[in-house]
Amino acid sequence: MSSNAASAIEEAKRAAAMAAVRDNYPKDAKYVGIGSGTTIVYVVEAIKNLAADLSRTSFIPTGYQSKQLIVSAGLTAIEFDALPEGTVLDISFDGADEVDDELNCIKGGGACLFQEKIVALQAKKFICVADSRKLQSRLLSSWKYIPIEVAPIAAYRVLRKLKELGSVNPAIRLTTVPKQGPLKTDQDFFIIDAPFPHPLLTKKDVAAGIDGSGKDGHWEVEALAHAIKQIAGVLEVGIFAGPTGLQAQARGAVGGQKPIAAYFGKSDGTVLVRKALQ
Numbered sequence: 001m002s003s004n005a006a007s008a009i010e011e012a013k014r015a016a017a018m019a020a021v022r023d024n025y026p027k028d029a030k031y032v033g034i035g036s037g038t039t040i041v042y043v044v045e046a047i048k049n050l051a052a053d054l055s056r057t058s059f060i061p062t063g064y065q066s067k068q069l070i071v072s073a074g075l076t077a078i079e080f081d082a083l084p085e086g087t088v089l090d091i092s093f094d095g096a097d098e099v100d101d102e103l104n105c106i107k108g109g110g111a112c113l114f115q116e117k118i119v120a121l122q123a124k125k126f127i128c129v130a131d132s133r134k135l136q137s138r139l140l141s142s143w144k145y146i147p148i149e150v151a152p153i154a155a156y157r158v159l160r161k162l163k164e165l166g167s168v169n170p171a172i173r174l175t176t177v178p179k180q181g182p183l184k185t186d187q188d189f190f191i192i193d194a195p196f197p198h199p200l201l202t203k204k205d206v207a208a209g210i211d212g213s214g215k216d217g218h219w220e221v222e223a224l225a226h227a228i229k230q231i232a233g234v235l236e237v238g239i240f241a242g243p244t245g246l247q248a249q250a251r252g253a254v255g256g257q258k259p260i261a262a263y264f265g266k267s268d269g270t271v272l273v274r275k276a277l278q
């Protein structure tokens, strides 16, 4: 990628972050979730630039990088497990690897999907921020695999089960830095990257009569997430689907894993906003 193209992408991420924070950051927020990755850096920058008193706000990280980001911005980090019992976050912001037409997301490219999911699930609203390359009509269109966090002891068993679900060449994610071997998450678990042969079907596809049960290798998003989560040894799946936080609240529950809105920055500096159906 040329340096011009790379800086256009960074500008797109920044534009999306500015718009997402401007439109959604709650005045007097007490608890704010902060995701992981490169785009979230611009979200923290945008929060810092708000004309707001942030001294009474606690920011909940989704991993080591996220915590460093919060702390080095001079904000107060409070770990998820240090939150007073029953705390509901006012909002959480995070990036994504791919987002479909129904705002289902693939996450975990940065190996932080477990903490990202529990933080999203504990928030009233989850806002996704990305550049427009991430928006595709179906998941697994451009991004090629589902990240899955697994217990190391069960990794080979999970690989076999994923093949039974139709994954083609799922693999334990490796690292060469600082030493060779499986990458370890913030929970000391492994990540398996599991490609599937076809883009994932949306609810709209299923309503139109397409079979998304996994027969013939065609999966609907939530059906695949559920099937993977059922495998013993899987801690969490990098598919964020199901109800949004607002939909969950309407049913008397806290939080949801699907964003209520996604902001996609474009290279021309404009931002496309997609909102989930309420």
Ligand SMILES: O=C(CO)[C@H](O)[C@H](O)COP(=O)(O)O
Residues within 6 Å of the ligand: 035, 036, 037, 038, 039, 040, 094, 095, 096, 097, 106, 107, 108, 109, 110, 111, 112, 113, 116
């Ligand atoms: O899910 C994630 C980390 O686990 C990130 O949000 C995702 O990988 C997007 O990262 P970036 O903003 O760098 O494109």
